Amino acid sequence: MRRKLIIEVFGFFCLFIILASPILASNWQIKNVNTDNTGFSVITPVSVHRPDINYSGTHIDVTAPNDINLGVMTVGGPTYGSGICSVSTDADTWTVSVSDTATGYPGQMVATGSVYLTQQLQIGKTLPADHNASSGFNYNQSDGLNNLPFYVSQQVESSDSPGSYSITITFVGTY
């Protein structure tokens, strides 16, 4: 009985480790940035030095936050979301421009066809997010490289039609 128990414990433990290995072995670092009222915990990619790879030239890496699900948006108070942007570069001066670059209804969440929310999505690196997504904002070297906070908020008006809305935010780095 005791031996069987030990075997079962060991078996389950091995199973747990094997199945959890994609998380453990990957280069994700769990960071709790729940310093605001959005209640989001996020996972941040970690960059490390790889001297065995010999690329040349100045470089910049831009890792946008993971896609954000705002859930069901209701009329009234804004719906919030957040994420983390990461930049890696050896350039002295860099900037990452964050905005909605769509030409159709820039800054606005769009449903199928020409249906869109009245208010623009608000984006920013602080709360409350206070930049229209059409014009956006910038990160630069004064913000640091990793764990760059990204916030969104969407206000829904009573005149807005029910539906499934979406938007694409582009993080463009340059140096």
Place this chain on the structure above:
Amino acid sequence: MKKAFLAIFLALILAVALAAPVFAGVTVYNGKIEETVSPGKTYTYTMTVQNSADSPADFGVEVDGYGTSANQDFVMLSPTNDTSPESARTMLTVTPTNFHLEANATQELTVTATIPPGTGAGGRYAIVFIHTIAASDQQVATVSAVAARVLLTVTGNTTDTSTQVTAVDPITAMNNNTAGVLVTVTDNGNYYVKPQVEATLMDGSKIIATGSVNTGWPIIPGYSRQYQVNFTGQGTIPAGKYQVDVTVKDAAGNLITSTTVPVQFSSKQVFQTTTTTSGTAPSASTITVVEKSGANINWTIIVVAVIGGVIVTILLVLVLQKRKTS
């Protein structure tokens, strides 16, 4: 019953494993072209694009116009909006324009600049826009991208860096902000300018406060950029009329233009007592490769996961044993 518990357990673990967020990341090496070129010649440049995410991704590449706006150091312009005579967009081609990359895989891009015969002297500017392609069912999808700036200087004798201060607007000190001015600089020439903007607040011939900004980013010919210059000085000044001397210098410190404009503050102004200068000039960088690696293991996560795994497993087995004995 035991199989049901096992199935639930496996499903939970799989859900946790598969729920790890997928990040879209792109690394570009040699993502800036700054060269002197001659009319009638063709030049080839190579950039390397790497999928820095941990999952496969599709990429797209386009050539756009390059401009600046009041608040942006670079603006990508569609062909419709790229009307500048200093545009290099039509001189550039890039291959490939679409490709798929596995995690950490790389793709070389070939950028070809064909300078037509008779092209006049001065700068020609464009952006090679390299981006992931959004593939998301989430409400706010994100795209990682790099704007590889192309700054070509066509040889000749008529490089013109004429620059004009087109607006100076006072910033009233309020809350934690100091007084300052918003200076709008316009490049009227045919070559980019990396301006150093200096402003001096004067009361007659008396210097009250000074400030400067040097972002290191260029203004593209035909475009303007607005700079916030915060004043540094001692104490306060009462409301009233003053004047601001504004000078614009190039990256080498040579005076390009200057102007004096009256400003009026409607309330008492308080000045910072420390210098604030934003930005440094870009320069060539040494090769420092920063790369993601699966070898980077966070031991804290492992310890927590192992402890959690042990606890969960023991509890599960105890439950199973209890059910079996009962």
